[in-house]
Structures are given as structure tokens and as C-alpha cells.
Amino acid sequence: MLTLTSxxxxxxxxxxxxxKLVALAVAxxxxxxxxxxxxxxxxxxxxxxxxLTAGLRFARDGLRQLYPLWPFLLVVGLWHLWTRDLDSGxxxxxxxxxxxxxxNFVTMTTRLADMIAVFQRLAQPFERLGLSPRRVALAFAxxxxxxxxxxxxxxxxxxxWRARSxxxxxxxxxxxxxxxxxxxxxxxxxxxxARGGAG
Amino acid sequence: xxxNLTHIALFAALIAVLGLVPKIDLAGGVxxxxxxxxxxxxxxxxxxxxxxxAVLLFLALVAAGLPLLSGGRGGFGVFAGPxxxxxxxxxxxxxxxxxxxxxxxxxxxxxxxxxxxxxxIGVLYVFGIVGIALMTGVxxxxxxxxxxxxxxxxxxxxxxxxxxxxxxLSRMRPASLLSRA
Numbered sequence: 329m330l331t332l333t334s335x336x337x338x339x340x341x342x343x344x345x346x347x348k349l350v351a352l353a354v355a356x357x358x359x360x361x362x363x364x365x366x367x368x369x370x371x372x373x374x375x376x377x378x379x380l381t382a383g384l385r386f387a388r389d390g391l392r393q394l395y396p397l398w399p400f401l402l403v404v405g406l407w408h409l410w411t412r413d414l415d416s417g418x419x420x421x422x423x424x425x426x427x428x429x430x431x432n433f434v435t436m437t438t439r440l441a442d443m444i445a446v447f448q449r450l451a452q453p454f455e456r457l458g459l460s461p462r463r464v465a466l467a468f469a470x471x472x473x474x475x476x477x478x479x480x481x482x483x484x485x486x487x488x489w490r491a492r493s494x495x496x497x498x499x500x501x502x503x504x505x506x507x508x509x510x511x512x513x514x515x516x517x518x519x520x521x522a523r524g525g526a527g
Numbered sequence: 528x529x530x531n532l533t534h535i536a537l538f539a540a541l542i543a544v545l546g547l548v549p550k551i552d553l554a555g556g557v558x559x560x561x562x563x564x565x566x567x568x569x570x571x572x573x574x575x576x577x578x579x580x581a582v583l584l585f586l587a588l589v590a591a592g593l594p595l596l597s598g599g600r601g602g603f604g605v606f607a608g609p610x611x612x613x614x615x616x617x618x619x620x621x622x623x624x625x626x627x628x629x630x631x632x633x634x635x636x637x638x639x640x641x642x643x644x645x646x647x648i649g650v651l652y653v654f655g656i657v658g659i660a661l662m663t664g665v666x667x668x669x670x671x672x673x674x675x676x677x678x679x680x681x682x683x684x685x686x687x688x689x690x691x692x693x694x695x696l697s698r699m700r701p702a703s704l705l706s707r708a
Binding site: 331332333352356393396397400403404407408416417419420424427428429430431432434435436438440443444447463466467468470471472474475477478479482499502503505506507509510512513514516517518520521525526 | 528529530532533534535536537538539540541543544547548564568572584585587588590591592593594595598600601602603604605606607608609662663664665669673688691692695696699700703
């Protein structure tokens with residue numbers, strides 16, 4: 329499956345994932361502490377420079393990742409124009425774009441396996457509650473493996489419905505899809521137990 | 528133990544699949560994403576604890592960088608965006624939905640509909656609206672109005688579908704409703 333990690337390898341890919349996440353947390357907290365448009369504009373420019381250190385192609389990919397935000401930006405922008413509160417409008421918009429762009433930067437420069445390793449490490453303190461790192465990794469792997477399986481099956485259910493009926497199946501595909509998910513869960517559980525359990 | 532784990536994982540995958548399917552045309556004409564239907568079903572089928580864990584697992588994969596949120600969004604950026612309140616509210620909504628489902632003795636379909644309305648709309652919107660207000664600087668009232676106008680019609684349809692699906696499941700295979708086991 330596609331991940332959001334950028335295919336363009338840059339210097340930040342070599343920074344450890346844990347370090348990037350801590351830096352992201354600090355930077356985002358800082359952004360929310362700033363409440364005037366001036367410093368936030370500087371933060372936005374700094375973020376843009378961060379993207380540009382990775383080259384134009386990477387920066388363009390990063391810009392594309394921000395695209396889903398535009399309806400919100402438009403609505404919030406118009407709203408603040410209408411209430412004639414330009415300062416707080418600028419604060420909100422700049423803060424959101426900067427925070428999302430910084431978070432995307434970390435996502436774009438960290439491989440999925442490294443990110444999952446971080447989650448495993450975070451799970452360690454909860455080992456006694458039944459959340460062992462091994463089990464976390466297994467759960468992640470199961471989800472990733474079963475998404476394409478379920479997509480295929482949903483298409484099959486849809487096709488067999490069309491073969492029987494001229495009407496569209498609509499919500500009714502959900503019943504066999506959910507039943508199949510429950511059956512799969514039982515079968516995978518049996519298979520795991522037969523192989524020594526989930527640990 | 529293994530069954531718990533696999534149910535949580537498979538329902539996390541179900542939430543993801545419901546967000547990826549472009550439009551199953553669930554309601555005929557109304558453009559809705561089915562993702563929050565997955566959240567509701569986690570609660571009504573798996574119950575409170577497992578349902579909430581399935582949603583948490585799904586969110587962990589989104590945070591890890593898989594584009595599984597409806598519209599192909601993912602990564603840490605979505606937690607810095609305007610809909611962060613809804614994301615934080617997802618596991619709580621699944622938990623409350625499952626809790627109501629476990630505590631009511633009405634027919635499965637009716638309780639599932641009521642539970643999804645309370646969890647998937649009532650609880651979820653509290654989180655979502657506070658999130659919008661905090662992230663965009665509009666007031667709570669304005670955020671509520673916006674959320675109600677843009678999401679409420681679709682979500683009401685989804686609670687009905689969650690009720691119908693749960694009802695069919697309980698009729699076809701009563702043991703499959705772990706929330707009522």
C-alpha cells in the first residue's frame with residue numbers, strides 16, 4: 329500500500345524518528361504559545377525554508393499535501409474578513425498551515441517501519457496491561473494486511489449483488505462485509521493460537 | 528486473547544476500508560463518507576472496550592503515515608488540522624456507543640441506532656465542535672452551526688444504517704454481536 333513517506337530521499341530521512349517527533353511536539357507547542365501575526369509569519373517562513381532545504385521537488389510534494397486544507401482556510405479567512413478581525417484571522421490561518429506543514433514534514437521523511445518501531449517503544453510501559461510491543465506490532469501488521477483483502481471482498485459482494493438484482497445494493501453490502509470481518513477475525517485467531525499464540 | 532486482538536485489528540481495517548471506498552453510495556445521492564459508520568459499528572458490534580481499542584489502532588496507523596482517513600488523508604498533519612476534535616472524539620464515541628449498546632435491553636437494531644446517535648453524534652460532536660472552535664477561533668455556537676449544517680444530515684443517515692446492519696447481524700448470527708455476548 330502507498331504511504332505518505334516521500335520517495336525523494338533528503339537529509340531528514342536520516343534523523344531518528346523519535347527525535348523528529350520530539351522536535352515536532354516542541355515546535356507545535358511553541359506555535360500555540362504564539363498569539364500575534366508577526367512571529368507566526370516568521371514561523372511560517374522558517375517552515376517554508378525547511379522544505380526548501382530538501383529541494384524544489386520535495387517542497388512541491390509538501391505543498392500538495394496541504395491541499396485538503398483549502399476549504400477550511402477559505403471559510404475561516406472569509407469569516408474573519410466579515411467580522412473585520414484580520415489579526416486573529418491571520419493568527420489562526422498561519423498557525424494552522426505551519427503546524428500541519430511541520431507535521432507533514434515529519435510524516436514525509438519517516439518510513440512506516442520506523443514509525444511503527446516508535447509506537448512499539450511507546451507501548452513498552454504498558455506491557456503489564458497486556459499491551460506488549462509484540463502484540464502491537466502484530467495488530468499493525470494484521471490491519472495493513474487485511475485492508476486490501478477487505479477492499480477486494482467489498483468489490484466481490486458488490487458484483488454478486490449486481491448479478492442478482494437490477495437495484496443498487498447501497499447499505500446492504502455492509503452486512504456481509506461485517507460478517508466476513510468477524511469470520512476472518514475468528515479464523516486468524518485460531519491460526520495464531522495454533523502457532524503458539526499472540527504472545 | 529487472540530480473538531480479542533484479531534477482532535480489534537479486523538475492525539480497525541474495516542474503518543479504514545470504509546474511508547477508502549470512494550462512495551459506496553450508501554444512502555443514494557447524499558455524498559457521505561462511511562468512515563464514521565465504521566466507528567459506530569465498532570461500538571455496536573464489538574462493545575465499548577474492544578470498539579475503542581479498534582479505533583485507537585486505526586488512528587495509530589493514520590498517525591504512522593498511512594493515508595487511511597476519508598479523502599486519503601493521513602500522517603501527523605491531520606492532528607494539527609481543523610478536524611482534530613473529531614479524531615480525538617472517535618475512540619470516545621466508539622466507547623460510549625458500545626457502552627450504551629451493552630447497557631440497553633431493547634432490540635439490537637433499536638439499541639444500536641440509539642447508541643450510535645448518542646455516541647457517534649452526541650459525544651463525537653462535542654469533541655469535534657470544541658476542536659473546530661479552538662483551531663479556527665470561531666465561537667462554540669458558530670462551530671456548532673457549521674458542524675450541524677455540514678455533517679448532521681449524513682450522520683443521521685449513518686446511525687440508521689448502523690442500526691439496520693446491527694439488526695441484520697443479530698438476526699443472521701446472534702453470537703456475532705460481541706457487545707451483547
